[in-house]
Amino acid sequence: MEKMNESTAKQLSQINDTFYRRFGREFAETRRRIQPGVGRVLDEVVRSGDWLDLGCGSGTLGCVWGEKGFTGLYEGLDLSPVLIAEACKVTAAVKHAPELRLVYGEADLGQPGWTKACSQIAYDGVLMFAAMHHIPAYARRLALVQEIAKLLKPGGIFVHSEWQFQRSTKLMTHVVPWDQAGINEVELEEGDTLLDWRHTSPERPGETGLRYVHLFSGDELSRLAAESGFKIVSEFDSDGASGNLSLYQVWQRS
Numbered sequence: 001m002e003k004m005n006e007s008t009a010k011q012l013s014q015i016n017d018t019f020y021r022r023f024g025r026e027f028a029e030t031r032r033r034i035q036p037g038v039g040r041v042l043d044e045v046v047r048s049g050d051w052l053d054l055g056c057g058s059g060t061l062g063c064v065w066g067e068k069g070f071t072g073l074y075e076g077l078d079l080s081p082v083l084i085a086e087a088c089k090v091t092a093a094v095k096h097a098p099e100l101r102l103v104y105g106e107a108d109l110g111q112p113g114w115t116k117a118c119s120q121i122a123y124d125g126v127l128m129f130a131a132m133h134h135i136p137a138y139a140r141r142l143a144l145v146q147e148i149a150k151l152l153k154p155g156g157i158f159v160h161s162e163w164q165f166q167r168s169t170k171l172m173t174h175v176v177p178w179d180q181a182g183i184n185e186v187e188l189e190e191g192d193t194l195l196d197w198r199h200t201s202p203e204r205p206g207e208t209g210l211r212y213v214h215l216f217s218g219d220e221l222s223r224l225a226a227e228s229g230f231k232i233v234s235e236f237d238s239d240g241a242s243g244n245l246s247l248y249q250v251w252q253r254s
Contacts, residue, residue, distance in 0.1 A: 004137040008187045012136035012212045013110050015181055015194075017079065019209045023197065024058075024082030034064055037238030037248045038129055041159055045250060048072050049124035052151065054109055055079075055131025059087030062104075066096030072124075074100065077107040077117055110135045115147055122153040128160040130246065133214045138189060141214075145228040149253050158230060158251040162216040164237075165195070167244055174198075181210060191215040221249060229254050 034042075038061065048071040053061060056076025065074045078084050084104050091102045107117035109131070126148050135141045148158050165171040174195045178185045181194055197209040225232050230251035237244040 003139060004189055005187065008183065009110075009137040009140060011181070011183055012192070013108075015210055015212045016134050019197065019211050020080035021082065023209045024080045025086070034060055035129070035161075035239045035246065036243075037161055037236070037246055039064075040236070040238060041127075041248065041250075042068060045157070045159055046070065046125065050119075050121060051075070052077070052118055052123045052126045054126060054128040054148075055134070056083075056087060056104065058083045059090040059104070061127075061129070062087055062091040062102050063094045066091065066094040066100060066102060069097055071097050071099035072101075073119070073121075074102050075118055076102075076104045077109070077114070078104070079106065079108050081106055109144055110140050112143070114144075115151065118151070123151050123156060124153060125157045125159060126151060128158070130161055130163055132160055133163050133216065134212065136192070136212060136214070138220070142224060142227055145224055145230070149229045152253045154253065156253050157233075158253070159248070160251075161239075161246040161248045162221070163213060164215070164245055164247050165193075165213065166215060167242065168240060171195070171245075176210070181212075189214070191217065191220070216247070218247075221247075225251050 042064065050073040053074065053076040056062065056078050062074055062076055076087055084106055087104050096102065105117045107114040132141060132144070135144055145158070152158065176194050176196050178188070178194055191214050193213050193215055195211050195213055197211055222232065231254055233250050233252050235247065235249040237247055239246040
């Protein structure tokens with residue numbers, strides 16, 4: 001796998017940073033419920049304890065977490081201050097067990113030192129739903145999961161989902177050429193994709209946003225797990241009208 005240069009990785013990160021800062025509020029409006037696959041994870045995998053949710057978004061999962069009656073710690077981190085503010089707002093109104101703490105913070109998961117934003121404890125589990133595909137460059141993704149492994153208790157689990165948008169004819173119509181972002185395609189890694197986001201709002205009628213997304217292969221995920229000290233213990237497809245728009249995997253720290 002070719003190594004992406006740092007300049008290109010920064011450009012890709014900037015695409016998403018710009019998107020979520022500009023469209024964060026509108027994006028949150030489209031994410032008011034958890035995905036079916038996340039619901040399955042909550043029912044079959046999660047137990048009370050200390051959990052870290054990376055790329056937590058606007059607090060939808062935090063609300064359900066409280067409603068489920070879990071105890072311990074639910075801690076959410078996200079790059080977008082707009083989404084974090086929304087998460088704090090919506091979860092403040094949720095009734096939950098007094099033994100549960102719901103906390104949020106800002107962190108750029110693609111940069112070294114992001115773990116300083118989270119509690120200095122060992123977690124029972126780390127969650128990352130539809131977020132790792134926004135991290136550019138294999139080297140950065142590997143560094144991220146290696147840090148996640150260090151945050152877990154022995155035997156702790158990392159549960160994540162990866163968008164499989166290539167399975168949707170509709171989503172494939174949102175793929176746009178890289179020259180719209182001023183990036184030369186030869187500088188990218190296999191699977192790197194630029195998607196447009198079309199959402200009409202009174203404030204920005206007809207305005208289109210751009211997002212960088214990495215399409216993971218099974219081989220890449222297996223390599224990431226092996227090189228970061230995880231073993232893949234289970235996986236399943238879920239979400240979307242066809243039930244296979246996301247790939248969910250459960251990794252366990254060796």
